[in-house]
Amino acid sequence: MTMNTPASSSTPVIGISDLSRRFKSKLALDTVSLNVERGQVFGLVGANGAGKTTLIKHILGLLKAESGSVRVFGLDPVAEPVAVLSRVGFLSEDRDLPGWMRVDELIRYTRAFHAKWDAAYAEQLRQQFQLDPTARIKQLSRGELAKAGLLVALAHRPELLLLDEPSSGLDPVVRREMLEAIVRTVADEGRTVFFSSHLLDEIERVSDRVAMMACGRVVLQGRLDEILESHFRLTLRFPTPPPAPPKLAGALLVTGSGLEWTVLCNGARGELADAVVKLGARIVDETAASLDEIFLARVGGERSTSENLLLQANSTTSSKTDASG
Amino acid sequence: MTSPAAALAWEIWRKNRFGFLLLFVFLIVCLALGRLATHFAAEVETLQLSSALPAAAPEIIEANARATDWAGQAKWWSGVLLGLALLVTLAMFAFAESSPLRGFSGIPSRLFTLPVRTAQLVAVPMASGACFVALLYLAWSRLVFAPVLQQDVQLPDGYFLLLLPAALAVFQTLVWTLPGFPRTRATLLILLITTVTVLSVLPFAELNRWSERKAALMAIYAVMLGAAPFVAWFGVTRVRNGDWRDWPALTALMNRVADTFSRQREFTGPAAAQFWIERRRNGRLALWGLALVILFVLGLNAILLLNDGKPSELFGSFYGPILMFLVPIWTPMLGLMVCGDLVSRRLPLTTFQATRPVAVGDLVLAKLKAMFIVWLGGCLLAALSIGTWAVVCGQFDAWIHQLYDERGEGMSLVIAGALSLHFLLGLFPLWLTGRVPGLPWSFVVLLIIYLGLGDVIGWFDRHPNYRDTALLLMGAAAATKLGIALLAFRQAIKRKLVKRGFVFGSVSIWIIGTAFWLWLVSRITERFNWDEVLLLAFVALLFPIARIALAPLALAMNRHR
Numbered sequence: 063m064t065m066n067t068p069a070s071s072s073t074p075v076i077g078i079s080d081l082s083r084r085f086k087s088k089l090a091l092d093t094v095s096l097n098v099e100r101g102q103v104f105g106l107v108g109a110n111g112a113g114k115t116t117l118i119k120h121i122l123g124l125l126k127a128e129s130g131s132v133r134v135f136g137l138d139p140v141a142e143p144v145a146v147l148s149r150v151g152f153l154s155e156d157r158d159l160p161g162w163m164r165v166d167e168l169i170r171y172t173r174a175f176h177a178k179w180d181a182a183y184a185e186q187l188r189q190q191f192q193l194d195p196t197a198r199i200k201q202l203s204r205g206e207l208a209k210a211g212l213l214v215a216l217a218h219r220p221e222l223l224l225l226d227e228p229s230s231g232l233d234p235v236v237r238r239e240m241l242e243a244i245v246r247t248v249a250d251e252g253r254t255v256f257f258s259s260h261l262l263d264e265i266e267r268v269s270d271r272v273a274m275m276a277c278g279r280v281v282l283q284g285r286l287d288e289i290l291e292s293h294f295r296l297t298l299r300f301p302t303p304p305p306a307p308p309k310l311a312g313a314l315l316v317t318g319s320g321l322e323w324t325v326l327c328n329g330a331r332g333e334l335a336d337a338v339v340k341l342g343a344r345i346v347d348e349t350a351a352s353l354d355e356i357f358l359a360r361v362g363g364e365r366s367t368s369e370n371l372l373l374q375a376n377s378t379t380s381s382k383t384d385a386s387g
Numbered sequence: 388m389t390s391p392a393a394a395l396a397w398e399i400w401r402k403n404r405f406g407f408l409l410l411f412v413f414l415i416v417c418l419a420l421g422r423l424a425t426h427f428a429a430e431v432e433t434l435q436l437s438s439a440l441p442a443a444a445p446e447i448i449e450a451n452a453r454a455t456d457w458a459g460q461a462k463w464w465s466g467v468l469l470g471l472a473l474l475v476t477l478a479m480f481a482f483a484e485s486s487p488l489r490g491f492s493g494i495p496s497r498l499f500t501l502p503v504r505t506a507q508l509v510a511v512p513m514a515s516g517a518c519f520v521a522l523l524y525l526a527w528s529r530l531v532f533a534p535v536l537q538q539d540v541q542l543p544d545g546y547f548l549l550l551l552p553a554a555l556a557v558f559q560t561l562v563w564t565l566p567g568f569p570r571t572r573a574t575l576l577i578l579l580i581t582t583v584t585v586l587s588v589l590p591f592a593e594l595n596r597w598s599e600r601k602a603a604l605m606a607i608y609a610v611m612l613g614a615a616p617f618v619a620w621f622g623v624t625r626v627r628n629g630d631w632r633d634w635p636a637l638t639a640l641m642n643r644v645a646d647t648f649s650r651q652r653e654f655t656g657p658a659a660a661q662f663w664i665e666r667r668r669n670g671r672l673a674l675w676g677l678a679l680v681i682l683f684v685l686g687l688n689a690i691l692l693l694n695d696g697k698p699s700e701l702f703g704s705f706y707g708p709i710l711m712f713l714v715p716i717w718t719p720m721l722g723l724m725v726c727g728d729l730v731s732r733r734l735p736l737t738t739f740q741a742t743r744p745v746a747v748g749d750l751v752l753a754k755l756k757a758m759f760i761v762w763l764g765g766c767l768l769a770a771l772s773i774g775t776w777a778v779v780c781g782q783f784d785a786w787i788h789q790l791y792d793e794r795g796e797g798m799s800l801v802i803a804g805a806l807s808l809h810f811l812l813g814l815f816p817l818w819l820t821g822r823v824p825g826l827p828w829s830f831v832v833l834l835i836i837y838l839g840l841g842d843v844i845g846w847f848d849r850h851p852n853y854r855d856t857a858l859l860l861m862g863a864a865a866a867t868k869l870g871i872a873l874l875a876f877r878q879a880i881k882r883k884l885v886k887r888g889f890v891f892g893s894v895s896i897w898i899i900g901t902a903f904w905l906w907l908v909s910r911i912t913e914r915f916n917w918d919e920v921l922l923l924a925f926v927a928l929l930f931p932i933a934r935i936a937l938a939p940l941a942l943a944m945n946r947h948r
Contacts, residue, residue, distance in 0.1 A: 124741050126947050140947045141883070147744035154738045162668060167650050174653070174660030175744050196646065 073136040075100050075222050075254045076121055080130035083116060083278075090116045092278040093130065098256055098271070103249045105269030105286075106258040107353075109361060112275040114258040115155055118226050121256070122152060134222065148176065151220030155227040157207045161200030165193050165210060169217070176218035184217035204231035216244065223248050225257035229264055242268050266353045276361040286353075293356045294331070297347035298323045298338055310337050314359035326351055326359045391503040395511040403479040409831075410475060410523065413468040417461075417531040424461035424535050427454040456849070460842070461535045467838050469527045471831050473551065476523060478828075480516035480555060481562050493566030499627045509619045513559055517552035517612070524551055543590045546601060549608040554583045556615035564622025570641070570672065577676045581683055581712075657745045658753065665757035669724040670764070677717050677765050681772045684708050688776070702780040706773055713769050714803050718762060718810040719833050725758045726818035727825045734829070734945075735821035741946045748885030750946075751819070751938045762811050766804070801907060805929055810837065816937035821945035844925075854921065861924040868933045875936035884939040893935045900930040 076098040083091040091113050098104045108114050119125040120132045123139030123146060132139060139146040159168060169188070173179045188195065191209035193202075202210060208231050215223065223245070229237045245255050245268050259265055265272060266286065273283035282289065298308060300321050307316045312329025323343075327334055331348075338345055351359075400407070431450045441447075485492035498508055528542050536542070557579060565572040586604065590597070650667075654660040688705045727734040743750070777783040813833050814823075823829055847857040876893075879885045904926040 122742055123947055124738065143946070144744050144746050147742055150742075150744075152738075152742050154742075156738055158737045158739050160664070160668065160737075160739065164646075164649055170650060170653055171660050171664060174655075175657045198642070 074098055074133075075102075075135060076104075076256060077133040077136075078117075078120070078130070081117070081120060081127050081132060082129045083120070083125060084128060090278050091120070094275075094278070094280050095130075096273050096280060096283055098254060100254055101249060101252045102270045103245060103255045103268055104257070105265035105272045106256065106275065107260065107262060107265050107272060107357060108258070108275030109260060112361070113278040114275055115226055116278075117275070118224060118256075118258060121224060122147070122150070149221045150224055151215035151218065151222070152224045153208070153211045153215045153226065153228050155230060157204070157211050157231070159199045159207065159211060161198065163199050164195065165197050165199065165202075166195035168199060168210060168214060169195075172214040172217070179218045181217075183219070184213060187213045187216060205233065205236060208232055209236075212241075212244070216248070219251075219253070221253055223253065223255045223257075225255070227259060228257055229259060229261055237264065238267075262352075262354045262357055272353070274357055274360050281360045282356070289356065290350065290353065293326065293328050293351040293359075295347075295349045295351050295355065296325045296327055296334065296338070296345050297349075298325060298341075298343040299346045300341075300343045304341075304343075308341050308343065310334060310341070315355075322346075326355055391501070391507055392511050395498075395503075395507070396515055399480070399482060399512060399515060406475050406479045410472050413472050414526060414531070417465045417468055417527070420457075420461040420464055421531055421535045424454070424457040427457045430454065456846075458535060462532075463842070464838075465527065465531045465535065467834075469524075469531075471834060472523060472527075473520070475831060476516070476520050477555065477558055480512055480519065480559060482512040482516075482559065483562050492569075493626060494563045494623055496626075505624045505627055506620055509563070509616060509623050513556055513616055513619065516555045516559060520551045520555050521548050524548060543601070546590055546605060547587075549605050549612065550583070550586060553608040553612040553615070554579065556612055556619075560615045560619040560622065563619055563626070566626060568637075570675070573672060573676065574679055577679055578683055581680050585687070657743070658749055661743065661745055661749060661753035662756050665725060665753045666760060669721070670757065670761040673717070673721045673724060673761050674764055674768065677713070677768055680712050680717075681709060681769065684712075685772065685776065692780070702777055702782040702786070705776045709769050709773060710803055713765065714807045715810060715834075715837070717765060718807045719813045719837075720830065721761055721765070722758060722811045722813045722815060723818060723825070723829055723833075725754050725761075726815065727821075733821075733825045734818050734823060736942075736945050746884065746886075747939050747943045747946060748879070748889045751885075751942050752889065754819075755935070755938075758811060762807070766807070805904060809929060809931065812931045812934050815931075815934045816941040819938055819941035819945055857921060858924060861921070861928060865924065865927050868928065871933040872936040875933065875940055879936070879939040882940075882943065884943050889939075890936075893932065897930055897932040897935075901927060904929055 074097040076096070078097070079095045081091055081094045082089070094113070094117060106114050106117065116125065120127060121134055121139065123132075123134075123143050126140050134146045135149060137146050163171065165188070169184055173181070173184070191206075191213060193206060193210055193213065197206075199207070199210065208228065212225075212228070215225075225245075228241055232241065242264065245257065248255050249270075255268075257268075269286050271284065272286050272289060273280050275281065293314075298318075300308075300323070303320045304323075307318075308323055308325065310316075310325055310327065312327045312334055313325045314328055315326040317324050335345060427450070431447070431454045434447055434450050482494060483492050484495040484497075494508065524547050525544070528544055528547070532542060558576065561572055561575050561579065565575070589604075590601070648671075650663065654663065684705055688701050691704075692701050740750075774783065774786075777786045810833075814829065814836070817823055818829060823832075847853055876885075876890045880887065880890065905923060908922050908926045
């Protein structure tokens with residue numbers, strides 16, 4: 063049986079290249095490539111059905127790559143499941159813990175698989191999460207179930223913590239105080255966290271690096287601060303209402319009507335300013351874009367296209383009204 | 388869809404359309420067999436009438452043998468497929484879905500949010516189920532059995548037309564009204580199915596005063612059929628109102644009992660933990676179910692004993708049913724349960740299980756060990772109960788004496804044990820892939836396969852002229868089995884799914900097991916004039932190796948999809 067092979071410091075903890083996966087006619091993952099380095103908190107964001115869980119299942123070796131490759135600690139998780147899984151802590155979105163077990167039995171059972179199990183830390187987490195050791199898993203609330211799952215995922219101090227929609231079922235207070243604090247603690251200890259969520263504020267608060275998924279593709283990835291830095295919102299004012307929404311290179315989303323339009327941009331500020339002048343407009347305001355807006359612009363592409371068409375129709379109507387007025 | 392009732396009926400059809408198709412296939416197979424049987428019977432008559440051949444002429448004897456053979460086949464398979472069709476019908480009209488969030492399976496909780504009256508939720512599946520099962524029985528009775536049964540044999544249609552709908556209605560009531568008490572419900576369902584099986588056999592048992600008893604039983608069925616909808620309505624209303632787990636005293640008591648057996652010690656390693664989870668999640672229920680059936684049969688026999696039954700006969704009437712339940716029903720069910728997830732009745736691994744950091748070979752080994760230990764526990768339970776009953780009936784000495792007699796019960800038990808081990812592994816690799824449906828469908832397929840094999844063996848037994856063909860077939864099967872085992876083990880080692888120790892252990896157990904059976908059979912054949920070569924070839928096939936070898940590959944398919 064394969065022994066644990068520590069990845070060299072240059073090897074990414076997770077390395078995915080050109081990964082594709084199809085379920086019957088649905089393309090669930092389309093040439094996905096991403097790397098997660100040691101000590102990072104990596105946030106994977108996407109709408110429901112974007113392929114987040116499918117990607118995580120590939121990282122765990124629960125799905126085989128149809129094309130492309132997946133490496134965790136430099137190992138293939140399908141060929142070397144024991145070597146990979148013993149270094150991973152995983153909280154499933156399904157929370158499919160065995161309902162007939164008691165909390166203390168679950169802890170004992172999970173402990174058996176991990177040589178580095180930290181019993182004191184497990185007990186500390188149990189008390190922090192206020193979990194009754196004699197309670198049966200099936201009698202726990204959804205939030206308690208998430209806490210029990212998190213406890214057994216954390217207590218062996220895994221090198222990689224994989225969380226699939228960890229906030230699901232947790233109220234905002236617990237989410238912020240418990241989950242985010244824990245994720246940061248794990249990262250501060252030099253370990254890696256990879257988590258998926260559709261709660262952008264959570265991703266924004268916790269992650270160092272972010273990938274956005276839509277329809278099985280990674281549409282944007284990079285360091286969070288760089289992403290936020292490179293995206294900004296310009297408010298343009300035109301002397302007369304333009305006949306169509308203004309077209310700017312680097313504009314991801316254009317909204318507005320009449321004389322004033324807002325453009326969410328990604329590009330060099332100087333070039334954009336020149337382009338705005340060429341359109342005959344002037345920049346009246348420039349603000350930083352939130353991750354929420356970037357996500358909507360990047361991921362909601364198809365939807366915003368149809369909305370833009372509607373806006374275009376509205377703006378044409380309103381410009382005609384303005385002109386006639 | 389014009390009404391909620393139509394929508395509910397459509398849902399039953401849509402969800403179970405393959406089940407309905409399967410029943411149709413069963414019916415067609417039975418009709419075809421019946422047609423063949425009547426054709427060969429007619430051939431004998433034609434031969435006798437049209438030719439001047441004497442009755443002892445070889446042509447007539449051969450035609451007679453063929454007609455008897457086919458008539459037997461038609462009756463046997465029609466009965467078996469009717470039994471399976473009834474099981475499938477129970478599964479289809481259970482109208483239950485598991486709800487992971489609420490932690491139970493019962494009437495689909497999503498329906499409770501629709502603007503439909505509880506009475507309708509209960510009435511539609513219950514009424515459609517009762518009508519369907521009655522039609523199913525009539526189809527078999529009139530179309531399948533009528534042509535193949537002799538003129539003087541009449542099926543008690545009225546009796547079955549009340550028994551089967553009443554049984555289905557009670558079954559549905561139990562499934563729907565006790566979602567918060569899965570163990571109690573499983574217990575009651577096992578008792579119900581056992582009772583219905585016994586009641587179905589009664590009309591053919593030539594009992595004294597049967598007509599009076601039949602009338603009384605039919606009255607009871609009618610009352611149950613009438614009362615079940617009201618009880619179900621009451622129970623489903625409680626479930627709909629969220630009162631499905633509000634017997635705190637009972638729940639607390641059951642939890643206290645379960646807590647006394649909870650795991651307090653640490654595990655010595657992953658293998659021990661995995662063995663514990665496999666044994667714990669299925670073992671208790673399996674042994675509890677077996678114990679209940681034993682108690683039930685024991686109760687029936689005790690009543691007969693108190694009513695001046697003959698102890699020697701009553702010993703046999705306990706012994707037989709227990710073995711009949713243990714070997715072909717309980718054992719394969721246990722094998723199927725260990726392969727899958729009991730709550731959802733599905734075979735794919737849960738994410739929790741699939742992400743345990745253990746090799747596939749260790750997962751398989753834990754399943755095999757748990758399966759074997761629980762099976763051994765079941766056999767022990769059955770042996771203890773039979774021994775106890777033998778003491779009660781004053782038959783203990785005779786029974787022990789028979790056990791040592793190789794021509795008597797002892798040999799039957801050895802054969803039953805061998806078959807039981809075979810059934811235990813059943814379609815093990817196929818189930819482990821997680822890509823076939825779970826209970827009850829896989830169980831139905833398994834029963835069909837084993838009944839088919841039994842039928843083929845029986846056919847060769849009745850046709851000694853085909854001895855060489857039988858030998859050839861068995862030789863080919865044995866070679867295929869060993870070939871599959873070799874290739875599968877090689878592949879599993881190559882893919883690092885198992886260690887060499889797993890292969891060594893499996894092969895050693897197979898060699899020892901097969902050697903034991905060969906020794907046993909050679910002793911039998913010394914005393915009887917049985918065909919030694921055929922028996923030895925058959926025995927070489929009995930002990931599993933190919934299924935064990937395929938298991939890690941199958942589980943890897945389940946784990947890494």
